[in-house]
Amino acid sequence: MRLASFEHLEPRTVAEACALLAEHGETSAVMAGGTDLLVRMKHGVTTPQRLINIKRVEGLGEMRRAGKGLSIGAAATLTEIRKSAIVREEYPILAEAALGVGAAQLQNMGTLGGNLCLEPRCWYYQQTPSWRAARPSCFKNGGAVCYMAKGAKRCYALYCGDTAAALLALGASVRLETSQGERTVALEEFFVDDGRHHTVRRPDELLSAVLLPPSAPGQKGTYLKYRKRGTVDFPIVGVGAVMRPETEVRVAVTGAGSAPFLVAGVAEVATGGKLTAEGIDEIATAAGKQAKPVSHMEVSTAYRKQLVRVLTRDALEKLGS
Numbered sequence: 480m481r482l483a484s485f486e487h488l489e490p491r492t493v494a495e496a497c498a499l500l501a502e503h504g505e506t507s508a509v510m511a512g513g514t515d516l517l518v519r520m521k522h523g524v525t526t527p528q529r530l531i532n533i534k535r536v537e538g539l540g541e542m543r544r545a546g547k548g549l550s551i552g553a554a555a556t557l558t559e560i561r562k563s564a565i566v567r568e569e570y571p572i573l574a575e576a577a578l579g580v581g582a583a584q585l586q587n588m589g590t591l592g593g594n595l596c597l598e599p600r601c602w603y604y605q606q607t608p609s610w611r612a613a614r615p616s617c618f619k620n621g622g623a624v625c626y627m628a629k630g631a632k633r634c635y636a637l638y639c640g641d642t643a644a645a646l647l648a649l650g651a652s653v654r655l656e657t658s659q660g661e662r663t664v665a666l667e668e669f670f671v672d673d674g675r676h677h678t679v680r681r682p683d684e685l686l687s688a689v690l691l692p693p694s695a696p697g698q699k700g701t702y703l704k705y706r707k708r709g710t711v712d713f714p715i716v717g718v719g720a721v722m723r724p725e726t727e728v729r730v731a732v733t734g735a736g737s738a739p740f741l742v743a744g745v746a747e748v749a750t751g752g753k754l755t756a757e758g759i760d761e762i763a764t765a766a767g768k769q770a771k772p773v774s775h776m777e778v779s780t781a782y783r784k785q786l787v788r789v790l791t792r793d794a795l796e797k798l799g800s
Contacts, residue, residue, distance in 0.1 A: 483520070483526055487530050490531065490533065491535060496536055498658055500531065500657070500682065500683045503529050504681070504682030505682045506529060507531050508525060508527035508529075509531050509686075510530045511533050511590040512588035512593050539687060540555045541555070548690060548691050550688050550689070551566075551690075552688055553591060553592025553688055553689065554590050555590060556588065556591075557591065558577075558587045569698075570645075570649060570691060571701075572719055573642065575702040576642045576645035576646075576704075576717075576719065577642060579702060579717070580594060591689055594640050594641065595642060595643055599675075599737055601637060603617055619674060628773045633675070635674055638677055639713035639733065641702070641704065641717055643733050643739040644732060646666050648700060648719035648721040649691055649700065650665075651692070653666060653686055654689075654690060658683070661687075671737075672736060672740075677737055677738055695724070697724040698722070699722045701798060702720075703717070703790045703794050704716075715778050716734045716787050718733075718790040721798075722798040725751055727752050730762060730791055732769075735772045736770060736771050742769060743769060744765050759799070760792070762795060763789075763792040766788060767784045770787045
């Protein structure tokens with residue numbers, strides 16, 4: 480499979496990258512590791528006129544203190560994140576999630592920003608041009624039908640990013656920058672439950688950093704992932720859970736819809752950051768009910784919802800032990 484022709488641009492500062500996005504954002508794609516983007520381009524699924532390569536943008540791969548929290552540049556690789564002493568000590572759930580992405584080679588290339596913005600997938604879209612030409616275009620290809628959900632009014636492609644569940648559970652935010660300024664968006668407001676437009680990032684915006692709040696004393700976290708093979712595969716379901724003693728418990732799910740989501744109602748059950756066996760069962764049941772998957776990627780809806788319940792229970796029992 481050969482790549483179609485494109486212009487390759489290499490800004491060296493955030494200001495240069497934002498200027499390029501302001502001028503060419505609608506017809507360009509941002510690339511750092513390219514582990515997912517280049518594959519989609521080879522399949523003809525994505526055909527940008529330009530690639531804006533941010534790998535060498537100054538400071539975009541750095542991890543630095545932000546008050547008592549942590550700022551991680553969007554171009555920081557997953558290997559750098561999982562090996563970081565600060566991340567392993569204060570945010571081990573993020574190290575677990577980074578380790579769960581693909582294999583070591585993908586972690587060496589893939590970046591945190593790229594994993595967060597991972598394009599939702601489905602069998603009918605993630606194919607070669609000749610395969611897709613055999614039927615009318617779907618929503619993701621500019622058509623007006625979703626083959627995953629008959630009669631649907633939107634795209635139901637599946638979001639499969641691992642780090643999103645961990646970062647949602649941690650209460651992270653993202654920094655979006657343009658030539659005109661910047662804004663900070665809580666991660667639960669960053670994602671949109673639509674497989675075609677799954678984030679609020681505009682074409683002229685650069686996701687420059689992920690911002691983590693301070694780690695609380697005694698804070699625990701874990702990320703559990705179920706996949707067909709022990710490595711390489713995207714999650715069939717991934718669950719991130721964080722417990723802050725005497726404060727709160729947060730649970731997030733990925734791989735069960737077009738966007739990752741925080742499980743609602745956890746605070747009312749885990750009052751003061753405490754868990755009981757009955758509370759764990761209640762939260763796991765709620766997580767399964769709130770998951771809205773459709774039957775695709777070789778897994779039925781019922782099976783995926785059951786996995787959400789099982790992994791949520793396992794994650795919370797691990798934190799409570």
